[in-house]
Amino acid sequence: MSKNPGYHGVLLHIDLTTSKSEKVAIAPADLDKFVGGQGLGMKILWDRLKKPGINPLSPENPLIFMPGPFSGLPVPSSSRTCVVTKSPITSPMKSDYDHASTVSYSNMGGFFGPEIRFAGYDGLVITGKAPELSYVVIDDDKVEIREGKRFKGMRTDVFDKVFLDALGDRRFKTVYIGPAGENLVPYASILHTAGRAAGRGGMGCVMGSKNLKAIAVKGSGQPGVADHQRFLAALDKARSALYGTAYAKNWAEQGTARAIVANSNAGTEAVRNYREGTFPEADKIGGDAARRDVWVKDIACYCCPLACKKSGITKGKYGGIVHDGPEYETGVMLGSNLLISDMPGLLKAITTLDDLGLDQISTGNVIGFLMEAYEKGLINLGFLDGIDLKWGSVDATLAMIEKIAAKDGVGALAAEGVRALSWHIGKGSEKFAIQVKGLELAAHNIQANQPRGLSYVTASRGACHMSGDNIAMQNRRAMLDSTGMCFFPTFEPALEEPMLAMLSAITGHEYDKAEFEKAGERIFNLEKLFNYREGFRRADDRLPDRFFEDAFTVGPKKGAVLDRNQFDAMLTQYYKDRGWDPETTRPEKEKLHELGLDSI
Structure with missing residues (x-):
């Protein structure tokens, strides 16, 4: 039992090299100072990487899955899991270390973090490297590392279904990588339930470097709280601040896609590789268009009243089932930024990226950079393996996505990101290689911000x-x-007081x-x-x-x-x-x- 109410007080450490797992106690002071999620994950990373310059793709680099103290309790919008590691894509201009890079963290919604807490842990720490492609199954105290060669190369949409069938119990919550992660693309992502992703910073690449295809977790317990009555009173206020309110209904109506048109109108959108801030055809790929023509279902994460995730169907050349999108980042990076206004084509690109396990933001950046370099004559069709990568071309975009995930031809270089591409191409291209420290910018332009x-x-x-x-x-x-709480509901001012009260009541720390x-x-x-x-x-x-x-x-x-x-x-x-x-x-x-x- 943890000395800190509201926590289990233990991490599950899994060493893929030795195939051993153990429960590791968390210092009570670390729980008070670093809380959970991003903070506690950072402290664990600091403690385990005691010296700089460790290769992010080495067995030594930990891959840390961290829920927070809200996770596993009925706190509104408490679905988030923060994945923390050392980045495989960033680097400083100068360093004494060959493998210097930043910390990397990526936050995903869904159900995985709460399930970790149901299983009796405050986080998972994965180190080592399996001798062959493997997956981990955690069922409360029972932990197994199983051979997964039959899943090699499998895309995430098919894998999500096949894997649950193989587990024989659909109560398991799973995370997994696609071909891009297996191929060690530095901006590969980790997927969870078809469309939720730990996308930024190369999490899927680090997972792939460990020969780890997937993790499945199922638990039968529940975390406790320090002050039950105070927690229930604060929980009631938090629910009143969100459930059935106009604020929640607005999120359910369009999610972040509402901002595609709004930010274009404000002049702060990434358009044509960040050359402009306004996309004249933004209304064709925005929230109103998606609600009218695509979406048929609103989907929520664990305990969330906002239901900002969408699914639907498109028809025609690029038709099919849409698991998610457009969201703001995906709709802009693969839409406005590439001058793509074909909604089915945009959604096909979004779906393909998730299926392959690639970060939508970095990939949209890379393709936008290549489109501009091609337009300016800095590269030619030969460089692009014959792909006519012109602005607005859905077919060329889809072809390049496949190349990147496979590291095939030009895709091998494009997989390294816009900074590496600009170093290779030269000719002043670094001026429009849109990155900081090696990580590509998101969909918010900044000439006017x-x-x-x-x-x-x-x-x-x-x-x-x-x-x-x-x-x-x-x-x-x-x-x-x-x-463990999502960022989106915190725009509601009425949530702040009960949020602080719930956190105090759960942890026992005021x-x-x-x-x-x-x-x-x-x-x-x-x-x-x-x-x-x-x-x-x-x-x-x-x-x-x-x-x-x-x-x-x-x-x-x-x-x-x-x-x-x-x-x-x-x-x-x-x-x-x-x-x-x-x-x-x-x-x-x-x-x-x-x-x-x-x-x-």
């Missing part, structure tokens, strides 16, 4: 739109991703707003220490030249472009406000003492 540029350059995992546009947002979001944000600051600073130890400095907090040189030519923000001096001054002030050295970005000793990170 300087704060989002700050988020991209200071985020711990490389370019990240979810990190937050200022210090307060970054601290808060790091903590939110440590609780959280007011200040304590909540301080915990998030501690987590964010530990991530910074990890990156700094790997060799990342201020020179790595750098945006591509496009955002300072290529002003928008259309839309409401026509003429918008970032000012280098203003952005640099904002960055200097950010470091000072963070308590970091503005020249090196190293956290100052006073800040580490304030956050209780002295020993680290």
